[in-house]
Amino acid sequence: MKNNLLKFFLIKILLLWSCSVKKGAEVKTINKLPTLEFYDDVIIISDQSLVPDNRRDVGTIQVTQSDYHDVPCGWIERLTAAQLEARKYGGNLILLDKITGHVNLATNSCGVISGYVYNVDESTLNRLKKQRINGGLRNKYDFARVVFIKPTFATNYSIYVNKENLGLIKGGEIVEYKTKNKELLVIWAKTDRKSKLVMNVEPGYDYFVLCNELPMGLLLPTVQFVTLQPEVAIDLINRMKR
Numbered sequence: 423m424k425n426n427l428l429k430f431f432l433i434k435i436l437l438l439w440s441c442s443v444k445k446g447a448e449v450k451t452i453n454k455l456p457t458l459e460f461y462d463d464v465i466i467i468s469d470q471s472l473v474p475d476n477r478r479d480v481g482t483i484q485v486t487q488s489d490y491h492d493v494p495c496g497w498i499e500r501l502t503a504a505q506l507e508a509r510k511y512g513g514n515l516i517l518l519d520k521i522t523g524h525v526n527l528a529t530n531s532c533g534v535i536s537g538y539v540y541n542v543d544e545s546t547l548n549r550l551k552k553q554r555i556n557g558g559l560r561n562k563y564d565f566a567r568v569v570f571i572k573p574t575f576a577t578n579y580s581i582y583v584n585k586e587n588l589g590l591i592k593g594g595e596i597v598e599y600k601t602k603n604k605e606l607l608v609i610w611a612k613t614d615r616k617s618k619l620v621m622n623v624e625p626g627y628d629y630f631v632l633c634n635e636l637p638m639g640l641l642l643p644t645v646q647f648v649t650l651q652p653e654v655a656i657d658l659i660n661r662m663k664r
Contacts, residue, residue: 447507451481455512455541464505466516466555473517474546480513480539498557498621498649513539558627559652566623568599572633580612611645619647630655
C-alpha cells in the first residue's frame, strides 16, 4: 500500500513538473480583462517612456520557453508566446523589463524574459506600432532579410525557404534570404529528419536564424532552426569572423 502511495506521489510530482516546464509564458494578473480576438494586435516595446498614463494594468508576464513551436529557445518564438498569453487576459501592450540568462541550446536553457502587460486604446496602439519589437532589427532597405548562421561543422545540408532552395550551407558560413513581401516563411532543411521553422517577416527588418545541430548518436545530427535576438546574433557573427 505504501509503495502504491509513493508511486502515486512521484507520478503527481512528475506531472506537475512537466506541466510547469512546458508552460512557455505566464501572466500574473492584476486586472483580467475580456480575452482579445486572435487577430487583434499585441504590441511589444522596450521603452518605458512610451507607456501612456491612460493605460489599464493587466499584470506581469514571464517567458522561459515556448511550446508554440518546436524550438523552445527561439527569440521570435518566445515573443510570440508572450503575445498569445497576454491576449488571453485582454492585454494588447507588453513592456519588456528584463532579459536575463543565456541561451544554452545543449540544455534547453533559455534564460528569462519578463515584463508588464497593459491594455491601451486603439489610437495609442496604432501610434506605438512604429516602436514595436517584432523580433527583427531595423534595416534601411525596402526588403526583409533573413540571415542564416551556421557556426558548427558537423554536417552540411541545403536550406529551403518555402519551396526555394538557398543551396548548401557549410560550417562557418552565413547565408541570406531576401523578400520584399510581408509574409509567412516556412524554413526547413533537407536532411534525414525534416526540421521546420515558421516565422513572419516584414520589409525593413533583418532576422537572424541559428542553424543548430543536435547530436543523434551514430545517425546524422538533427537540424534545429533557432531565431536569435539581434544583439546575440551580431555577437556570434563577429566571433565567427575572428
